Structures are given as structure tokens and as C-alpha cells.
Amino acid sequence: MGGGGRLSAVWLQKITVGGHEIQCGLSGPDPEEPYPVVPFEAGEDWLKDMWIYIYNRTEKKIAWLDMSLAFPETGNGRTEPQWIYHMVAGRVPAVDAFSGRTGEPMRIDPNSVPLSLLPHRELALHVGDYIKQIESPVGKPIPVSQITQCVIRMPRVIFEDGMQWEMDKGYGVPDPEHPGRFKPLDPNYYPGGIMGRPPQRPQR
Numbered sequence: 001m002g003g004g005g006r007l008s009a010v011w012l013q014k015i016t017v018g019g020h021e022i023q024c025g026l027s028g029p030d031p032e033e034p035y036p037v038v039p040f041e042a043g044e045d046w047l048k049d050m051w052i053y054i055y056n057r058t059e060k061k062i063a064w065l066d067m068s069l070a071f072p073e074t075g076n077g078r079t080e081p082q083w084i085y086h087m088v089a090g091r092v093p094a095v096d097a098f099s100g101r102t103g104e105p106m107r108i109d110p111n112s113v114p115l116s117l118l119p120h121r122e123l124a125l126h127v128g129d130y131i132k133q134i135e136s137p138v139g140k141p142i143p144v145s146q147i148t149q150c151v152i153r154m155p156r157v158i159f160e161d162g163m164q165w166e167m168d169k170g171y172g173v174p175d176p177e178h179p180g181r182f183k184p185l186d187p188n189y190y191p192g193g194i195m196g197r198p199p200q201r202p203q204r
Helices: 127-135
Strands: 010-017 050-056 062-071 083-090 122-126 151-159 164-166 170-174 182-184
Touching: 010 151, 050 062, 050 127, 083 122, 083 127, 122 127
Parallel strands: none
Antiparallel strands: 010 050, 050 122, 062 083, 062 151, 151 164, 164 170, 170 182
């Protein structure tokens, strides 16, 4: 997993399991040389005990995010399907609440609320809160209790004004002519905030 690039809207600050921070391949001062992945000992419930800390680097409030957890032991993703779970938090703003494929309004959970993750603030996500959904799919080759590896991919985020950011696509704004789709901004666009590492960045 990576901490994030220079123009990233968010960074993955740290990962903890059972209250202990683990070294898990986050980007270091040199993006080309990430910190090493160091194996650690844990029981069968290690995923339930995992917390993921995300830092908002921008000057905009984040309303929604989608972070994926991939499990390499379930398949290679090429000749064998790999189980990937999407951890979704928050609420999509009304301006974006349309299917990008059909343009039709999406069903939004009425109980969901925007994250309202403020600029330069950290969000802690507890994987244990999602464990029932992670365990539920039928046909996974191994049970969750036997999983020993998890690849965390940078989230897609949507800000309260409808702008979105994705790791491989950069920033985009709602396309009024095509509901549910986004018009890409300049590849060098960055919505303010810090361009360096956040001060809370753990030292190794």
C-alpha cells in the first residue's frame, strides 16, 4: 500500500492492529523507496482489530470515501478471481448521486451522513465495523480467519462540493451534461493545503 503522492487528496497515515502500529509499506520521504513490509504476529481476529488512519491534506471537506481491501491469498486477480472488499464511509453529495453508466439517480441510504472530514484532520476507520460484510460473500476459497495478507488501496474520495479525487485519475468536477460523470481537471491541479508530509506522520 502507498501513503500517497504529492497531489493526493488524502494520505494513509498509519495502520494499527490491536493498538500496535505496523510497518506495512507506506511511502517514506522518497516515494520510490517505501518503508518495508514487516511481518507481525497476530491471532485469527487481526482484521477485526485493524484501524486505518486517513489524513485530509486539502482545504476541502471530504463527504464520502471508498477504500478497497484486497486479499491476495484468495486469488491472483488474473487467472483466479481475487476477493476485494470496498469499505465505504460517508454519503455521496446530491450533485453526484447519479449512475455514471445510466445517468439515473442512485439509491442513497437515508441513514448515511457525510463524513465532513475537515481539512488537515485525520479519520480513523475500524475494519472490525465492516467485518460481517467482509465475511459474508459465498464462494471465497479460504475463510477470513485464515487470511494473513491484506493490500489496502488508496481511497476514492468525494468532497462536499461534489469534486472527486482518484489515485489514477486525479481531480474531477461533476459534468452537468452527463449526471454521474466527472470532467477531469488539469493533471497538476491541487485544492490547496499542504504539499509536504503532514506533521502527524509517524517516524520510523
